[in-house]
Every structure is written in structure tokens, then in C-alpha cells.
Amino acid sequence: MAEKAKVAVLISGSGTNMAALLYASRLPDCPYEIVLVGSNKAEAAGLRLAEAEGVPTFALPHKGMSREEHDAAMEAVVVEHGARFIALAGYMRILSEGFVERWEGRMLNIHPSLLPKYTGLHTHDRAIAAGDSHGGCTVHLVTADLDEGPVLGQVPVAILPGDTADTLAARVLFAEHQLYARCLAALVRRETSPEWLIGQVRERALALPDADETLSHGMACFGVIKGKKFAYVSNDHHGDGRVALLVKISGADEQEQLVESDPVRFYRPAYFGDGWIAMRLDLGDVDWDDVADRLRRSWLAVAPRKLAAMMDV
Known part of the structure; x- marks a missing residue:
């Protein structure tokens, strides 16, 4: 079997999407492995989960650092662990242009809407307020334009009568966990296709x-x-x-x-x-x-x- 592609995951919170990527990586024939979980918040719960699963972790609070300095420090650890791809999984930092350029085509993100609809925050509120029949999630490559990189995959999720942003978000999260691992696997496989x-x-x-x-x-x-x-x-x-x-x-x-x-x-x-x-x-x-x-x-x-x-x- 070919060597698995090494992936670093960056998080800022609970790390549920990171966990979905991690557990998918341990299934037979998965083409990637998680070699690092990093965060800009030392208290991020996802770091504890990764540690328990034996995955190296790294935390560097961004307070007092310029965006470029923080990105460079995070990137240095990613490179040290041999990662060729970066998956953003609830990483709540806008990345510097240079960092994004260096990882063009090899850094991906998951967003809780059917892009190009509702870039940015409060996506579920906006979908419900607009009277949409579906919300959903999108995996895309990261570019300098926020949430506007090439789409790798999407899953629509029906909006039910009486839905709130929280109830819709809970169902969209199930879809995110299914979608992200498949899109990451497809992305790393194409490099040898x-x-x-x-x-x-x-x-x-x-x-x-x-x-x-x-x-x-x-x-x-x-x-x-x-x-x-x-x-x-x-x-x-x-x-x-x-x-x-x-x-x-x-x-x-x-x-x-x-x-x-x-x-x-x-x-x-x-x-x-x-x-x-x-x-x-x-x-x-x-x-x-x-x-x-x-x-x-x-x-x-x-x-x-x-x-x-x-x-x-």
C-alpha cells in the first residue's frame, strides 16, 4: 500500500470535525493520517481528545503576536511533523495571505452553508431567515478570499418547520462529519491519480x-x-x-x-x-x-x- 498522506488539523474549539477526520483515517484503505492537531487556544477541548488518541498536539495563543508571526510559528510545527496537507476544522482565525499562498491547493476548510451562499458567520440564522428549504455544508480549498475557494463537495440538509439555528446546526454537523473525511481522502488521492x-x-x-x-x-x-x-x-x-x-x-x-x-x-x-x-x-x-x-x-x-x-x- 502507498504511504499515507500526512495531514495536520488546526482547531480552535471542541474538535468534532477533527475527530471525524481522525477516526476515518483509521479505517482500512484511508489514504491519509493525522500527524498533528494544532490550535490557537491552549484550552481547546479537541486537543485533549487528540492527546488521548495518541496524536501529537500543539497550542500557541495568538495574543500579542501579529497574524504573520503567529501563522509562521504554527506553520513551522506543521512542517516539522511532515504534513503535506492542512485541514481547518473550526479554526477561528483568518490566515495571512502568505500562509494561504504557500499551501495553495493543499489546505482545505469546512463551512456550514451551501457556498456561495452565506459566507462568514451566522450561516444557519441567515438560511432560516431567507426561507431556504435547505441549509448544509461545503468543503472547499482555502484561498485568500474568505470562504470562496474551489468547492470540493457539499451536502444539503433540510430545514424543518420550527428550526432554530441551533437545531439546524446540530443536523448539519452530522453531514459535516460525513463530508469532510471523504473530501480530504479524495484530495490526497488525486496527487497520485x-x-x-x-x-x-x-x-x-x-x-x-x-x-x-x-x-x-x-x-x-x-x-x-x-x-x-x-x-x-x-x-x-x-x-x-x-x-x-x-x-x-x-x-x-x-x-x-x-x-x-x-x-x-x-x-x-x-x-x-x-x-x-x-x-x-x-x-x-x-x-x-x-x-x-x-x-x-x-x-x-x-x-x-x-x-x-x-x-x-
């Missing part, structure tokens, strides 16, 4: 001038229109069980240097020669900026001079 990985390469490769895509030897292949190929994506090619990006490099010396620097990630692709390197994408920690840069350099190696001159090199 061949379809998603190929899609990420495709988006970056086809953004280059005059690039097109074909299929070659069963691999997605990218080249300059009516010209040479600059990238391939190998997906379990010849049954090797790997998803890898193949790009052009300067030659044997660079190939040897890359393989020696990280033999798990880089390898010499069979039948391609010294002018190519294979870079695994299925290890769960792809630097997509690096991928874009390697695609760009590989494109420059095959593009006609007039076309390459259009690029700011």
Missing part, C-alpha cells in the same frame, strides 16, 4: 506557444506543431508502475547529476537516450513550478529559433 497528474502537465505544456498533444507509444506526448516533441508522460509504461514526466535536458552529465541527486524521483528513461530525463509525478509532492520550468526549457530545446525568440529568455 494518473488522470489528474497528466491533466496538470497538459495544462502547462499546452500553455507554451504552438504546442500540441498527440499519443505516442501509449503515452501523452507534447510537441511544437509540425515540429519536434518536447515532453511525454509515462503512465505505467511497460508495467513499471510509475507516472513520470519525460523532458529534454542538456545531456549525459545533467542526467547523471539529476539521478544522483534524487534517485527516487529521477531516472534514465529507457529508449530515450542521454538527452532526456524522467521525473516521477506520483510521489505526492510535485513542485508544479519546477515542472512548468522544465517543460519550458524542454520546449526551448526543440522550438524553431523564430518561435523561441518570442519567449522572454
